[in-house]
Amino acid sequence: MLKLSKYVLYDIVRSKVVLAYTAFLFLVSFSLFNMEENSSKAILSLLNIILIVVPLISMIFTTIHYYNSYEFIELMLSQPMSRRIILLSEYGGVTLSLLSSFLIGVGIPVLLYSPDSVGFSLLFTGICLTFVFTSLAFLTSVKARDKARGIGFSLLIWFYFALIYDGLILLILFNFNDYPLEKATLVLSALNPIDLGRISIMLKMDVSALMGYTGALYKDFFGSGSGILFTVGIMLLWIILPLWWALRVFKKKDL
Amino acid sequence: MIRIEHINKKFKKLLALKDINAQFEKGQVISLIGPNGSGKTTLIKSILGMVKPDSGKIFFNDEPINGDPSYRSLIGYMPQIGRYPDNMKVGQLFKMLRNIRNVAADRMDEELIEKFALKQIFDKPMRTLSGGTRQKVSAALAFLFNPDVLILDEPTAGLDPLSSEILKEKILKEKSKNKLILITSHILSDLDELTTHIMYLQEGKMEFFKEIEQLREESGELKLGKAIARIMKGEKFNSGWIDKMFVLKDSSREIKNEDHA
Numbered sequence: 001m002l003k004l005s006k007y008v009l010y011d012i013v014r015s016k017v018v019l020a021y022t023a024f025l026f027l028v029s030f031s032l033f034n035m036e037e038n039s040s041k042a043i044l045s046l047l048n049i050i051l052i053v054v055p056l057i058s059m060i061f062t063t064i065h066y067y068n069s070y071e072f073i074e075l076m077l078s079q080p081m082s083r084r085i086i087l088l089s090e091y092g093g094v095t096l097s098l099l100s101s102f103l104i105g106v107g108i109p110v111l112l113y114s115p116d117s118v119g120f121s122l123l124f125t126g127i128c129l130t131f132v133f134t135s136l137a138f139l140t141s142v143k144a145r146d147k148a149r150g151i152g153f154s155l156l157i158w159f160y161f162a163l164i165y166d167g168l169i170l171l172i173l174f175n176f177n178d179y180p181l182e183k184a185t186l187v188l189s190a191l192n193p194i195d196l197g198r199i200s201i202m203l204k205m206d207v208s209a210l211m212g213y214t215g216a217l218y219k220d221f222f223g224s225g226s227g228i229l230f231t232v233g234i235m236l237l238w239i240i241l242p243l244w245w246a247l248r249v250f251k252k253k254d255l
Numbered sequence: 256m257i258r259i260e261h262i263n264k265k266f267k268k269l270l271a272l273k274d275i276n277a278q279f280e281k282g283q284v285i286s287l288i289g290p291n292g293s294g295k296t297t298l299i300k301s302i303l304g305m306v307k308p309d310s311g312k313i314f315f316n317d318e319p320i321n322g323d324p325s326y327r328s329l330i331g332y333m334p335q336i337g338r339y340p341d342n343m344k345v346g347q348l349f350k351m352l353r354n355i356r357n358v359a360a361d362r363m364d365e366e367l368i369e370k371f372a373l374k375q376i377f378d379k380p381m382r383t384l385s386g387g388t389r390q391k392v393s394a395a396l397a398f399l400f401n402p403d404v405l406i407l408d409e410p411t412a413g414l415d416p417l418s419s420e421i422l423k424e425k426i427l428k429e430k431s432k433n434k435l436i437l438i439t440s441h442i443l444s445d446l447d448e449l450t451t452h453i454m455y456l457q458e459g460k461m462e463f464f465k466e467i468e469q470l471r472e473e474s475g476e477l478k479l480g481k482a483i484a485r486i487m488k489g490e491k492f493n494s495g496w497i498d499k500m501f502v503l504k505d506s507s508r509e510i511k512n513e514d515h516a
Contacts, residue, residue: 003354003355004355007351011340011342011343014342015342068341069340070338071338071339071340071341072339072340074305074334074338075338075339075340076355077303077304077305078303078305078327078330078332078334079324079327079328079352079355079356080324080325080326080327080328080356081324081327081355082322082323082324083324252307253307254266254300254305254306254307255300255305255306
């Protein structure tokens with residue numbers, strides 16, 4: 001499996017998209033830390049950018065990479081390689097390259113300017129989101145027949161999690177504001193990895209005081225040990241379930 | 256070596272394979288023939304595990320092929336259209352497959368690499384290669400690991416006459432080593448010298464699977480193409496495509512003769 005991942009990685013590095021992604025993250029992080037006096041303010045701005053950009057790039061890049069390496073996958077299938085290993089090596093290669101981009105582009109500036117618990121939870125969120133959205137992208141690419149559909153679905157999924165979902169939650173909160181919704185919003189947040197990441201970082205910051213009663217409840221829950229376990233567990237589920245589903249589909253697929 | 260039992264495969268509404276049964280043994284050269292879309296490539300891909308049949312089983316050395324991919328280390332496959340990673344250089348491709356297959360260097364068969372002079376293009380990226388050169392790369396890869404079974408999907412299509420002759424000689428040589436070779440081709444004259452068995456597919460159905468001697472006896476024809484045409488006519492199969500092919504061939508021959516004159 002490592003052997004194959006090596007070739008996947010080699011192919012990705014040559015395409016230069018990953019280099020551009022690294023440079024972009026690095027520039028944004030550095031300029032934000034330099035522009036803002038207060039490093040926690042910079043982290044907050046950085047958080048908003050990461051929550052949008054990391055899922056988007058992970059989804060689109062993975063989908064395009066999958067369709068571009070279709071030939072490679074086909075070639076490997078005629079070799080003594082199991083389908084599971086082929087797909088997992090692809091996954092390994094893609095996540096490894098995206099993660100190293102993220103860790104160089106965001107990790108280094110954060111370690112230099114804000115090496116505290118907020119900074120580390122920002123990195124943790126970024127790493128989780130990379131894994132989660134790469135898994136989701138693999139699922140869509142394996143399911144969709146052609147490249148255009150695959151990219152379309154990927155964009156739709158990103159759009160849903162990054163924008164539509166929050167709108168839906170607002171709608172629910174607005175319509176049912178006569179009821180106690182604190183527990184319900186807790187569950188709803190777990191259904192969106194981006195929200196989960198946002199909450200777990202916000203609560204480490206002072207801004208959570210602005211969130212009123214809900215914020216207090218969140219802080220009570222996510223601040224505790226079981227809350228951290230909950231976050232990690234849900235993130236893991238978001239990583240493993242789509243990948244497992246993708247593997248199942250891929251094993252039965254005609255190529 | 257390979258046993259196929261009641262294979263069925265549907266693509267959406269299209270019936271690609273319909274209850275195929277066959278057994279292939281060492282030393283045989285089996286020609287899969289039939290019109291376009293008759294299921295030849297689907298059958299080959301099913302044997303390779305790239306297409307999953309809806310029902311039925313395929314056995315390789317009496318082991319059902321389901322899950323464990325190790326049987327493929329005994330197969331050399333030359334696809335109809337060789338598709339390779341665009342950015343990879345020819346040399347890297349060979350290196351990578353060697354790395355993956357892990358076959359000892361002295362068991363490797365580099366004859367085709369030498370005869371097709373592929374070493375000279377080792378530093379060219381795959382995307383710059385012409386269709387014929389790609390085909391040569393595919394052929395060299397299929398034979399490289401000295402496999403017991405060779406599966407060749409239209410091996411001579413797109414090759415120039417010289418290269419196609421080299422490839423045919425190579426196939427004959429491997430045949431004499433008691434290997435199992437599966438070939439699909441529309442160029443029946445190519446198969447004439449190679450084949451021991453004919454399997455004829457039409458619309459996903461296996462119309463017959465016969466030894467070539469038997470076929471010749473039954474039809475009274477020595478040439479494979481004519482023998483098949485005769486058999487099909489006798490059994491009232493739709494042999495239109497073969498007739499057409501002969502008309503085309505004859506007319507092209509006439510044109511050539513006129514040129515010579």
